[in-house]
Amino acid sequence: xxxxxxxRTYLRVSGVVLVVLLIAGLFTSALGFNxxxxxxxxxxxxxxxxIMVGRNVAETMQNQGSSYxxxxxxxxxxxxxxxxxxxxxxxxxxxxxxxxxxxFAPNPEAVEGxxxxxxxxxxxxxxxxxxxxxxxxxxxxxxxxxxKILYSGAGPNxxxxxxxxxxxxxxxxxxxxxxxxxxxxxxKLHPMFRATADEPGIAPLENNxxxxxxxxxxxxxxxxxxxxxxxxEYKDLPSQxxxxxxRLAVDSGAHLVLGHHPHCLQGIEKYKSGVIFYSLGNxxxxxxxxxxxxxxxxxxxLTPDGVKDIELLPVYISNSQPQLLEGSWKESVxxxxxxxxxxxxxxxxx
Numbered sequence: 001x002x003x004x005x006x007x008r009t010y011l012r013v014s015g016v017v018l019v020v021l022l023i024a025g026l027f028t029s030a031l032g033f034n035x036x037x038x039x040x041x042x043x044x045x046x047x048x049x050x051i052m053v054g055r056n057v058a059e060t061m062q063n064q065g066s067s068y069x070x071x072x073x074x075x076x077x078x079x080x081x082x083x084x085x086x087x088x089x090x091x092x093x094x095x096x097x098x099x100x101x102x103x104f105a106p107n108p109e110a111v112e113g114x115x116x117x118x119x120x121x122x123x124x125x126x127x128x129x130x131x132x133x134x135x136x137x138x139x140x141x142x143x144x145x146x147x148k149i150l151y152s153g154a155g156p157n158x159x160x161x162x163x164x165x166x167x168x169x170x171x172x173x174x175x176x177x178x179x180x181x182x183x184x185x186x187x188k189l190h191p192m193f194r195a196t197a198d199e200p201g202i203a204p205l206e207n208n209x210x211x212x213x214x215x216x217x218x219x220x221x222x223x224x225x226x227x228x229x230x231x232x233e234y235k236d237l238p239s240q241x242x243x244x245x246x247r248l249a250v251d252s253g254a255h256l257v258l259g260h261h262p263h264c265l266q267g268i269e270k271y272k273s274g275v276i277f278y279s280l281g282n283x284x285x286x287x288x289x290x291x292x293x294x295x296x297x298x299x300x301x302l303t304p305d306g307v308k309d310i311e312l313l314p315v316y317i318s319n320s321q322p323q324l325l326e327g328s329w330k331e332s333v334x335x336x337x338x339x340x341x342x343x344x345x346x347x348x349x350x
Contacts, residue, residue, distance in 0.1 A: 040171045043302045046080035047258050049280035049295050053113070054089040054104030056286035057320040066109050069284045070117035072323045073315065076297060078118030081169045084176070085283065086227065086260040087122040090132050093139040098132040106136055111147045121165060123178035123227040125153025125202050126260065130193035134200045153178025153203045153227065154195065161195040161203035164217040174302060175221035177213050179205035181230035181245070205230060205245060214252040223302045226254045231262045231279060234289065236340055238266055238278040247347055250274030255306045264291045267341035275307045283315070283322055293317045294333055312337065
């Protein structure tokens with residue numbers, strides 16, 4: 001028989017350690033473990049409206065630096081686990097030729113501002129992503145990819161444009177999908193910028209795509225966030241097609257719908273198990289109408305059960321730079337959003 005000699009002091013220390021571990025384990029099981037699981041399965045999301053980096057904004061960035069538009073809001077945006085925005089103009093790539101079809105020329109250096117602001121993912125599914133034709137759209141995608149910013153709603157073909165982007169944070173998988181409604185676009189060129197089976201472009205907002213893609217994304221992720229570029233510019237209330245598309249997204253399994261394009265704030269709807277922001281308004285833009293200068297940072301917590309803990313932070317755009325509102329001005333904007341939300345027509349009850 002072999003005896004193993006273990007010093008008494010070692011036994012005493014080991015016993016104390018074992019007791020401490022057992023007690024810690026009991027407390028972890030009773031309290032800490034559940035709390036840690038709760039934190040692990042929660043993700044903070046910040047979302048903003050239209051970011052346009054062409055025209056006067058490009059000139060301001062050239063004079064003041066690419067980070068200038070975001071200096072008052074970057075700290076808040078960076079604190080979120082994921083920050084989302086609609087990129088409303090092309091980036092392109094430096095020193096490349098382009099053919100301009102519409103309003104906004106490429107601004108490749110603006111990607112530095114997006115990085116400074118902590119933006120993790122952008123939607124490219126909008127009516128200005130192809131302002132300089134499809135080659136510049138692909139250059140924009142390459143620029144974003146080189147700078148580790150994700151994108152949704154566009155790609156080298158329709159399959160890629162419709163593909164959900166999955167971000168995993170704190171053990172929670174969040175899928176992002178983006179679409180552009182072409183029915184509101186007056187230009188004959190813009191419908192040509194739809195992605196096709198073998199041509200690059202933008203994901204069009206069509207009911208069958210919306211239903212199919214959301215159901216597919218739900219099999220891949222815990223939470224589905226859908227960005228919809230839709231509605232009428234400068235209108236306070238969502239149109240009937242807007243409401244139908246947003247509600248269809250929720251009916252198909254989306255937990256959060258983020259609306260863009262009207263360039264002004266619209267209401268918020270709690271619809272079934274989802275939350276719909278019909279328009280987050282502008283975030284970085286140079287439009288002159290007063291109502292287009294007020295936007296929103298939407299912050300929320302995503303859990304396996306959906307959206308909770310929503311916080312609204314109104315901003316006012318001055319010289320291409322959103323600044324947080326405070327005091328009575330902030331309260332008046334929040335009151336207006338509340339009023340607009342109450343005016344959203346209820347869905348028909350079948």
